[in-house]
Amino acid sequence: MENFIDGVGTLISNMTHQKNMVNCMTSILSVATLPVRVMEDFQSTYGSGGQLQDIRSDAKKEYERYYSSEEELNEQLNTFANNCMFAYCGENTVQVQIDFPSDREYNDKVASEELPLAEEFQDHLKCFIDLSKTAPKERYAMAEKLIEQLHISSNNYRSTLVERIQQEKMDIKCLQLLRAMIHNEERKLPGNWEMYPKKNKKKIQHLKQVQMALADKGALLKILPLISRDSDDLIAEVLALLAAMLYGGNEHVQDCLMDFFIGSREEMLFSAFKSRMELSAVITTERRLLEAQHKAELQKAMEMEKALSRAVIDGKTAMAAVKRHGSTASMMSIMSARGRGRIKTGRKRGQSSKSRKSAAASRPEHGQSRPAWPTPPAAKTPQKGTGLI
Known part of the structure; x- marks a missing residue:
């Protein structure tokens, strides 16, 4: 042992x-x-x-002591890098991000998947857009390279963990670039374009043509198999691209999606959709329970605060009542003491008046002499023959 x-x-x-x-x-x-x-x-x-x-061990202590300052420096460097990233990204406006005169936000606050806010991202996007062309099919012809890259990635799954992580990052970046092609055109629409569709008919038609151009190059058929992956971030980007493709109810994109479902015989896609829906349902239920628990805790805290405020108010009221009762009792004691003093004074005055009256009655009137003190009776001498000795 x-x-x-x-x-x-x-x-x-x-x-x-x-x-x-x-x-x-x-x-x-x-x-x-x-x-x-x-x-x-x-x-x-x-x-x-x-x-x-x-x-x-001494070696580990020396190692931690030697690199402790370096770890602190790394934390400060990470903080500085994050601050520089937010400062370099610029404002979340269409005017700053794509240099288009609009007061709309580039990323909606309610959006679940946001696009990167940086000038380098827009410069990277321009590498796949032919700015000299006006027709969407010719303008976005080089987007086919991104689609082919995603198609190759969906068919060749990397073996090692490092390769899978690197491939996942590349796939997410490609999906974001494809979605940004549609998102930039959608941000050029006014915020209330749905209320005035005839007024914005040309812009809406141009957006639909961009969606159709990407769909014709296989942006749906070659990318949807990625939804069977295990990465949540990758699946979220695939669904975000699918939502962007279907934005505005493009019928051509819907027909392409229907043809894929009917002619591909891919059951893996439906099982992936089912598993994601079940997982989303579980996550939604847990989120609702957490929100309900949070609300209950807030309600409990508010009730405790209200009870504390009522207790404080009741305490102040009780203290005021005690003070009033104390002042009233002291006044009553003072009044009772004064009353007892008056009664004693009255009694003394009554006794003194009676004594003065008796003294006045005992004094003789004017011209009369004081009567003499009564003489005691003379003692009797016993007679003979009475039997007294």
């Missing part, structure tokens, strides 16, 4: 592992028949009376 403790203790460098070892060995030693000295040595070496010790 002692050899096991000494052998394991010198190899542990994680505080969690050390804590588990101390708990385990404490339980074993408490029921073992080993001498008490072993338990005391174990506690003094590894437990220190219940407090864990730092038994990391």
Whole structure:
């Protein structure tokens, strides 16, 4: 047992592992028949009376000490990079992002998947757009390269984890570029274009032609198989591109999608849709439960605050009543004391008047002499023969 403790203790460098070892060995030693000295040595070496010790090796301590300042510098560098990214992206407006005179936001606040806000993203997008052409089919002809890249990725799934991560990032970037081609044209429409469709007929027609041009190049048929992947971010981008393709109810895109469903015999796509819908239902239910729990906690906090405010108000009212009662009682005590003082004064005055009256009655009137004190009766002498001695 002692050899096991000494052998394991010198190899542990994680505080969690050390804590588990101390708990385990404490339980074993408490029921073992080993001498008490072993338990005391174990506690003094590894437990220190219940407090864990730092038994990391000197090399690891020196390594952490040497690179501690570098880790802090890396955190500051990451913060600086994030701040620079937000500052470089610019404002979330159509005017800033695509240089089109409009006061609309480039990314809607309610949108679940946002496009990158950066000048480099728009420059990257221009590499696949022929700005010298006006017809959508010719203008977006180079978008076929992105579609073919996604088609190759859907058929060739990488084997290693590093390759899959890199391929996923490239697929997401390609999907964002394809969606930005439609999104930029949609942002050029006024915000209330649905109320005035005739007034914006040319812009709406141009948007539909862009959607049709991408659909004819296989933007649906070659990309939809990606929805069977396990990555949530990739699936979200595929669905976002599908929603952009169907924006405004493009009938040509709907027909292409219907032909794909009827003629492909791909059951994997429907199973992927089913699994995503079930997962979304579970996530929605959990989100609703969390929102209900959050609302209940807020309601409870508000009720506690109201109860506290009522208690404070009641306390203030009670204190005011106590003060009023105390002042009233003190006034009544003062009045009762004054009343008792008046009664005593009246009694004294009555007694003094009676004494004065009796003294006046005992005094003789003017011209009369004071009567003499009565003389006591003379003592009788006993007669003879009466039997008295």
